[in-house]
Amino acid sequence: MIRMLLPLIVFGGLLALLIAGLQTAEERKLVQSPLVGKPVPEVTLPALHDPQTTRSTAELVGQPYILNVWGSWCWACRVEHPFIERLGQEAGVPLVGFNWKDEREDALEWLERFGDAWSFHLVDFEGRAAIDLGVYGAPETYLVDHRGIIQHKHIGPIDATVFEDLMRRIMQMRAEAGS
């Protein structure tokens, strides 16, 4: 009888795990990225304003910076935009835009309309570099420290709580870079 119950017991364990997993699904999604704690992949991409030139993540090594994935088509990017502007003013580190799967004209028009708070933009029209970066969707915000390690990643729009959290982490990264 006990032996016959074994499948049921195993199934019970599986069920418990899945229920627990479901409870924390939201939180896990926020932090889960295989790339956190790893060096940011070196991506070289055309710049947005001047498509003739290319910019690379390599040129930023040595200082902490923020990488923000956005697109003019992305509705949630508009929602988080006020906080992006605050990041640009208050963080004191470069704020790199990662313009994802967008059209150049649309992107420029969008910036014209809502304001360009970023230091500069990398353009990934096709989304291939985004795969290397492990982008799930826009908006997404990465914090990269002065050694080029991705310290943190936030998936989804930035709100007031997330903003506080990001600022705290940025200050810590700046302190580490300074020492």
Next chain:
Amino acid sequence: MIAEFGQVSLILALVLAILLGTLPLYGAHRGNETLMRLAPSLVIGHFVFLAAAYVALSAAFLNHDFTISYVALNSNLLLPWYYRLSAVWGGHEGSLLLWMLMLGGWMLAVAAFSRTLPREFVTRVLAVMAIVSIGFLLFTLLTSNPFDRILPGPTDGRDLNPLLQDPGMIFHPPLLYMGYVGFAVAFGFAIAGLLGGKVERDWVRWARPWTLAAWAFLTGGIALGSWWAYYELGWGGWWFWDPVENASFIPWLIGTALLHSQAVTEKRGSFPAWTVLLSIAAFSMSLLGTFLVRSGVLTSVHAFANDPERGLFILMFMAVVTGAALLLYALRAPRIMTGPGFDWMSRETMLLINNVFFTVSAAMVLLGTLYPLIVDFMGWGQISVGPPYFGAMFILLMTPIVILLPLGPFTRWKQDEVMRVIRPLAASAAVAIVLGLIISAALGAWNLRAITGWIGGIWVMAGAIAWVTRQWRSSRSGLALHQWGMTLAHFGVGVFLIGVAMVESMTFERDMRIAPGQTVEAAGYQFTLHEVTQVKGANWRADEARFTVHRNDREIAAMNPQKRLYHRGGQVMTQVALRPGVTRDLYIAMGEELDAESGAWSIRIHVKPFVRWIWGGAALMTLGGLVSASDRRYWRRRRTEAKQARTAEVPA
């Protein structure tokens, strides 16, 4: 109006499913003929109303009824009619409707083709399947109604995800669901057997063609998905060990084990309890797959709109269905644990080994898929398990299967001698080793993976041929359909193995910078870019590159990869240019324009040897499953058996 019609149809289907899941079941319990006789009509009604709901949603798509939010989210005015029809299952709600329609279809088929089975048994099978249907209908109506309105409706819809606007995607989900849902039949048979109390070999035989058909559909569906990912995602891979892929692969592995254990239970009566357990597991894993895809519990490249609420519902449903099934198993299985013994060298042992390895593989994939959850649960930080884990484990687990596969059919039931089994295969083994080495050398594929792949693949194919030849000679009537089916499927395994080994070890893959007028060299092919132009489609426009490909100064292909921009949603999609071939695929995907002045682009070029063999092998397996399922042996013997059962015990 049409939406309300669909909605009412769904509710009526639910009512009929509830009736079907209760009254005839009670009738079967009490031996009440009148109640049992209700089942077939209820099954027909249930199917008709599901079909009506499905047609209603399709009509809404065809007529651009954007007041239905599901339509507005998954279609638009520019979408061609065939994609509007396939858009019905392009999102979560509609794909559930398809799922249920198929369940209704399987139930109808069971009712139609099982007239010769004992009435109590069929009634129980249908009732169990109806209970499954109740769960899904409630799920749809309560959490994921495809007929929800938004008023006033938008003037145009948001468009179907461009990734899904593809012929491969039209057929992939229906086939996959046919497989998933088909396991509900085997599940129904197992539960009906347990409920009946006296589980016997009969119901295993009755369940076999259904299981084979479901397995064949699942194989085809997975292969089609893999093929689609290969050319549509533009990554050039054919399998990513993504949670959603794994969700379909786990039921496949369990289903494969189930097919083989059913063979033993039917022919010899050994391990019946194990067969029951696998039947329950195969369907439970299909439910788990549904849960993983739709709950957002794991992050994946192609999950549906994620919603923990929905996840909780499926989880609870799975708890009830699988929990009840396993409880019933615990109560009833001790009474069916009988089976004749067998020698260590016997067909039973061979199939037992098959079962052990396939079940362990399924457990391994399940563990790898859920590992991020486990690690998180235990507080060990956050880790995800990548392809290296799966790849290594799979080579380890599948090697014994490949070595032993050709021996299986040659081995006799109950008892055999090692030499008698090996002798007829000595030639196959010699051919495999010699030919494998020669081909690897000739192709320049001189590495361990390619060589073992060729040897293993030829070994399996030669073994299948050797078996057919021997059967052909020894029996006057030739081979039965189910034997042909088995041989085809096993031969397909060999083809598949070669494809995998070659692709994994010999793929050429590089990003190159190329301007119009330039030629680049890749794996012996010269790719020349002539120009990049603008082209227009129904709901997109694109940059198109014009390539010609030469080999040995002979033009072999003109290839035109595109980068498409879809008007609605503004999504950019890579349309890969593919030149398929039996021994290699040429593959060009456009990257970025690097320099507007010279018109240079970054271009990704792949040369993939033998990649078609992967899907060719899978197609052979699918065909084998269908051929086996169509063997009249399973159907004919039922009738004679029904007569004989009253008089005497039938020898196997």
